[in-house]
Amino acid sequence: MAFQQGLSGLNATSKNLSVIGNNIANANTYGSKASRAEFADMYANAMNGSGGSAIGIGVNLTGVTQRFSQGNITTTESGLDLAINGNGFFQLDAAGTTVYSRNGQFTLDKEGNLTNSSGQKLLGYAANPDGIIIPSTVQALQLPTAGVAPNATSQVALEFNLDSRVAGPSAALTFDPADPNTYNNATSVTVYDAKGQELALTSYFRKSDTVVDTWDIYLTANGMPMPADGSPAVAAMTFAADGGSMTAPVGTIPLVIDAGVPLTAGGTSLQIDFDLDLAGATQYGAAFSVTDLSQDGYAPGQLTGVSIDKTGVIKAQYSNGQSKSAGQLVLATFRNPQGLQPLGGNAWSSSFASGDPIVGAAGQGNFGLLQSGALEESNVDLTAELVNMITAQRAYQANAQSIKTEDQVLQTLVNLR
Structure with missing residues (x-):
């Protein structure tokens, strides 16, 4: 029958x-x-x-x-949208159980956790307060809500060229920052004390000896002179015959900006101990020019946004221009993805058939790379499905x-x- x-x-x-x-x-x-x-x-x-x-x-x-x-990747307007270009899966915490997904639509909840529309939390490596990622326990990624504390300047580096052709001011004229006739050139950089308060550190260069190519350098903080060892000049710079390097001073110069320097907006500053690095100075037959000014201090800042790079590192960006790592999301792959158990809600769970998850950061092995501000579309071929129907x-x-x-x-x- x-x-x-x-x-x-x-x-x-x-x-x-x-x-x-x-x-x-x-x-x-x-x-x-x-x-x-x-x-x-x-x-x-x-x-x-x-x-x-x-x-x-x-x-x-x-x-x-x-x-x-792999499904097609389409761009979106949200920086928290993520697409995986490779074989990896996002790891999500679903009420204490780890599930896996390819849907990268994430938002921030009120506690700063990266979650999907089902409230499942994105998992990864946490970062310590200094922004160093610790690849140990995988946990829910929680972005910082507080700002970043200020950092006092500890090093100032100046890179410049002094014109070897010019003559120095008359020896009868003593240095006066208010009188341009008492120095040859000047440049300024902003430094910060432990409270993040700004001070304008100005360097003045005065040619003191034409025969041996010696220049005196003077410093002021917010217009106040900085004497060193009782002398107005903090250092005497001597150059080699070809002008391409300094013969003195050797190494950095330890300096102190005393506490009590008046601030522009009122109040006074704290003491700043820093090293002055002049290793990049030259004396060529060319006009005075400054090619680099750098210092390692910064003011306090508030969190203004986050970004995620292709390896999953989450960068917190602050209003003072600083940024630091806030964590790194971790992907998972399986020996047999066909063995994953579908749970609905764009999620799968591991099973005996799929094998245990292999965990690692994006960009390693066959995990694939991440693309921020993008999503992976479904891999359904609509035309083929209609023919199959x-x-x-x-x-x-x-x-x-x-x-x-x-x-x-x-x-x-x-x-x-």
């Missing part, structure tokens, strides 16, 4: 249509992966063996597998026709007289 074959065909084709319909329904779901129904034929066991005359008894659904091929529909009609034909045969047998 062919009823069983036709009935199994209807059942299998119905499930195939359900799989195709689910693919079509999720064609616009970010991070979704297309599924495929897989079938196998069935044969009855016979006592005397089936031999070459065995007739199958229908079809059976053996499984529904997902295709984890038409084919499945015809198969359903054919199986129904086989049952109808068997019914007519049976009716003919019953009506024999």
Whole structure:
């Protein structure tokens, strides 16, 4: 009797249509992966063996597998949207259970956690207060909400060229920062005390000896002179014959800006201990020019935004121009992604068939790279799914026709007289 074959065909084709319909329904779901129904034929066991005359008894659904091929990546306007270009999965904390997803639509909750629309928290490595990522325990990533504390200047580096062709001021004129005739050149850089208060550190250069190419350097903080060892000049710079390097001083010059220097906006500054580095100074036959001014202090700042690079490092950006790492999200891969158990909500869980997750940072191995401000689209081929749906529909009609034909045969047998 062919009823069983036709009935199994209807059942299998119905499930195939359900799989195709689910693919079509999720064609616009970010991070979704297309599924495929897989079938196998069935044969009855016979006592005397089936031999070459065995007739199958229908079809059976053996499984529904997902295709984890890469979906197209589309850009968005949110910097917290993430797309994986590779084989990795996001790790998410779902009420204490780790689940895995390819959907990178994340937002910040009120506690600073990166979460998806289901409230699942993105997992990764945390960073210490100095912004150093500690690759140890994987935990929920929580972005800082407080600002960054100020940092007092500890080193100032000046890179400049002094014109070897000029003559120094008259020896009868003592240095006076208010009188340009008492020095040759000047440049200024902003430094910070322990409170993050700004002071203008100005360097004045005065040629003191033409024969041996010696220059005196004077410093003021917010216009107040900085004497050193009772002398107004903090150092005497002597250059080599070719002007390409200094012969003195050697190394950095330790200096102190005394506490109590008046600030521009009122109040007074704290003491600043710093080293002055002049190793980049030259004396060539060219006009005075400053090529680099740097110092390592900064004012306090408030959090203004976050960004995520292609390796998953989360950078916190502050109003004072500083940035530091706030963590690094960690991806997972599996030896057999087909063995992952779908949970719905764009998430999967690991299983015995998938194997244990292999955890690592983006950019390593086959985890892939991250793209911020982008999302991975579903890998469903809508055109192919519509064609498959038409084919499945015809198969359903054919199986129904086989049952109808068997019914007519049976009716003919019953009506024999």
